[in-house]
Amino acid sequence: xxFSKYLFFILSFIAIYAALKVLISKKPMHSVLYLTLTxxxxxxxxxxxxxxxxxxxxxxxxxxxxxxxxxxxxxxLNLNIQGEFPKSRLAKFASAIAGGILLFTLIAVxxxxxxxxxxxPSLNQIGLVKNLGxxxxxxxxxxxxxxxxxxxxxxVGAVMLGKKDIY
Amino acid sequence: MPNxxxxxxxxxxIFCSALFAIGVVGVLVxxxxxxxxxxxxxxxxxxxxxxxxxxxxxNDPAGQIFVFFIMVVAAAEVxxxxxLLVMIYRSTHTIDINVLNKLKW
Amino acid sequence: xxxxxxxxxxxxxxxxxxxxxxxxxxxPLIFIGLIITMILNISDWGKSVHYFNEMFIADNFSIAFSxxxxxxxxxxxxxxxxxxxxxxxxxxDIYALILFAIIGGIVMASFxxxxxxxxxxxxxxxxxxxxxGSKKFDIASNEAAMKYFLTGSFATxxxxxxxxxxxxxxxxxxxxxxxxxxLGCNGNVPMIxxxxxLLIFIGMSFKIAAVPFHFWSPDVYTGxxxxxxxxxxxxxxxxxxxxxxxxxxxxxxxxxxxxxxxLTVIAVLxxxxxxxxxxxxxxxxRMFAYxxxxxxxxxxxxxxxxxPKSAGILLFFVLSYVIATITAFAVLMLIREERGTFFIxxxxxxxxxxxxxxxxMAIAMMxxxxxxxxxxxxxxxNLFVLTAEGGYTWLVVxxxxxxxxxxxxxxxPILASYFSEGEPQHKxxxxxxxxxxxxxxxxxxxxxxxxxxxxxxxx
Numbered sequence: 001x002x003f004s005k006y007l008f009f010i011l012s013f014i015a016i017y018a019a020l021k022v023l024i025s026k027k028p029m030h031s032v033l034y035l036t037l038t039x040x041x042x043x044x045x046x047x048x049x050x051x052x053x054x055x056x057x058x059x060x061x062x063x064x065x066x067x068x069x070x071x072x073x074x075x076x077l078n079l080n081i082q083g084e085f086p087k088s089r090l091a092k093f094a095s096a097i098a099g100g101i102l103l104f105t106l107i108a109v110x111x112x113x114x115x116x117x118x119x120x121p122s123l124n125q126i127g128l129v130k131n132l133g134x135x136x137x138x139x140x141x142x143x144x145x146x147x148x149x150x151x152x153x154x155x156v157g158a159v160m161l162g163k164k165d166i167y
Numbered sequence: 168m169p170n171x172x173x174x175x176x177x178x179x180x181i182f183c184s185a186l187f188a189i190g191v192v193g194v195l196v197x198x199x200x201x202x203x204x205x206x207x208x209x210x211x212x213x214x215x216x217x218x219x220x221x222x223x224x225x226n227d228p229a230g231q232i233f234v235f236f237i238m239v240v241a242a243a244e245v246x247x248x249x250x251l252l253v254m255i256y257r258s259t260h261t262i263d264i265n266v267l268n269k270l271k272w
Numbered sequence: 273x274x275x276x277x278x279x280x281x282x283x284x285x286x287x288x289x290x291x292x293x294x295x296x297x298x299x300p301l302i303f304i305g306l307i308i309t310m311i312l313n314i315s316d317w318g319k320s321v322h323y324f325n326e327m328f329i330a331d332n333f334s335i336a337f338s339x340x341x342x343x344x345x346x347x348x349x350x351x352x353x354x355x356x357x358x359x360x361x362x363x364x365d366i367y368a369l370i371l372f373a374i375i376g377g378i379v380m381a382s383f384x385x386x387x388x389x390x391x392x393x394x395x396x397x398x399x400x401x402x403x404x405g406s407k408k409f410d411i412a413s414n415e416a417a418m419k420y421f422l423t424g425s426f427a428t429x430x431x432x433x434x435x436x437x438x439x440x441x442x443x444x445x446x447x448x449x450x451x452x453x454x455l456g457c458n459g460n461v462p463m464i465x466x467x468x469x470l471l472i473f474i475g476m477s478f479k480i481a482a483v484p485f486h487f488w489s490p491d492v493y494t495g496x497x498x499x500x501x502x503x504x505x506x507x508x509x510x511x512x513x514x515x516x517x518x519x520x521x522x523x524x525x526x527x528x529x530x531x532x533x534x535l536t537v538i539a540v541l542x543x544x545x546x547x548x549x550x551x552x553x554x555x556x557x558r559m560f561a562y563x564x565x566x567x568x569x570x571x572x573x574x575x576x577x578x579x580p581k582s583a584g585i586l587l588f589f590v591l592s593y594v595i596a597t598i599t600a601f602a603v604l605m606l607i608r609e610e611r612g613t614f615f616i617x618x619x620x621x622x623x624x625x626x627x628x629x630x631x632x633m634a635i636a637m638m639x640x641x642x643x644x645x646x647x648x649x650x651x652x653x654n655l656f657v658l659t660a661e662g663g664y665t666w667l668v669v670x671x672x673x674x675x676x677x678x679x680x681x682x683x684x685p686i687l688a689s690y691f692s693e694g695e696p697q698h699k700x701x702x703x704x705x706x707x708x709x710x711x712x713x714x715x716x717x718x719x720x721x722x723x724x725x726x727x728x729x730x731x
Contacts (some may be wrong), residue, residue: 175535180440180464183433183436187429187433187457187482190429191429194422194426200418200422203422204422204425206670207422207428207429208428209423210429210433211425211428211429211432213433214429214432214433214435214436217433217436217440218435218436219441220438221439221440222438223687224442225443227443227444228388229439229444230436230439233386233387233435233445236387236390236391237390237432239604240390240391240394243394243398244394244398244425244494247398247401247421248401248421249424251405251414251417251418251421252418253400254405254408254414254417255415255418256412256568257408258408258409258410258411258414259411261547
């Protein structure tokens, strides 16, 4: 159990470091690769939470599909050009807002009374494909069906944007 | 008692908040549309992990179902976002990303 | 529920006929389909059915707002052939995306669970992102789409993090269950829940373009194709405000007294900034974007004072806003087609050569500004009375001042078309059909002004 705690810290450190590198890197290609590293670290977190279905889907969707799309775009459009850094005032202002949000949330965490821990995540079975599938197709059937409309809209949209007509 | 040894839930909240804040900073600071887009993905991922953690600690599968739907939406959004990028590239007929760099709020 | 199924079938059929290049079939098909959808939607009135484990709640509120969304669809398709006059292609994909966006809006008006809310919101948003960029070789349209996409996804990120925090504390996505949790706290709600709720509010404020988060709306609405702008300002606003109302009245109703301060500040800022910025715009499309921001502020007022009538007044306000905005945009589209500009001088002498168009534009603008006999006035009047009865007199004062400022910029095109000096521009040819359409809409605006109680008492 101590081992999983160490694992948590290692994964979190990798994720945060890679996320920061996404912002610091000057070339978009490096950002994409660091983003992939973050996604893998988060996938590790899912395994740590015993959410096996999510871990697999996360790796397939994010590290597989989304990253390939990103890399494909960067390479297709030859966007791997050094981007410039912003004006310092804007950056300071933005960082202040974001830091404020972080601080606010953290304070909120510590001031709230203890969150209920009802189960040991390493022992429960809810994250397995069998259990999630049952619930997805019983209670959450309607959003599942509606997401097909969402995908149809995205597909029609992507095809439309890809065609060469004026409208 | 296993409860004494599991990772405290607070750790997850702090980690996800940090990741979320990094994403927000990225959106506000960067001026390259592609990197802004990646920062948005970071924000979505922090929300995902937080939902999964709550779900696992409460023994309630609804949170993990929501994460599944967020992944569905993220995939659709990426397809649309990159199609838009390609479209901008095509209409300006240049590999110069200055057009994207003009996108400031 | 029936409406969603009917609309999905309609969208798929429409794409099928489009692929077969049967251009002449498309618009009549869509009209018949939308009217059938409207009838199916209204047939559930008063039954209050709960579908799929409290996922989808078809109560009177959701049916009324769904009907408004379907009406927006009908009005937009009414003017679609004017905007896409010279286009050879069947345009089935654009029509299908408009229908998908309406489906998303209907889901947002009727959700009972945050998961369904999120899926509906994203269906609406993704269709909007693509539609905003549908004029593919126009750089303004491209930039509008990209900006809308980035800010919209940014807002989604806030919304999701907020939902995650709310879920973590309350343990459910069901709106009723969240309310039960708040009641169970006995007024001692944890800070983390409040933080999550505020993040959800930030996300929703982005979507309805309320003031600290409105910066995307002028650029996006100016850059998009005009027909799509008309659709986005109306459908987006109606769906988002309906969703916001549902969130506040079902899930967070027990915390409402603590929320009013935040909402009031946002509403006041939205009204003032929206109206003041609109004063300086010469481009009418941009002016409409800012005045749309101001209208969101008025809509938020209905969420601050929750009385028995507030849902009905919200419905009436939304209805009058939708009809007036689409009429104004229809005339604007015609003028842009002929004169190639959105600026005020294009309206010079419109009354002399095109009396019908000038009349419709004048009625629409006066309704938006809130001039007495029209629908817009009755909407604002009822809203202000509701707010004043709730004890927010100073908010009413701010809103009235905002309306007075708005008269200045809403009257600019009217003055240009009726009283401008200098030689008038040449006549614009328009079809009889178009004239009848805008006349019917103008008469509707006048009629609604005399019969507001019919709509308000529906809910």
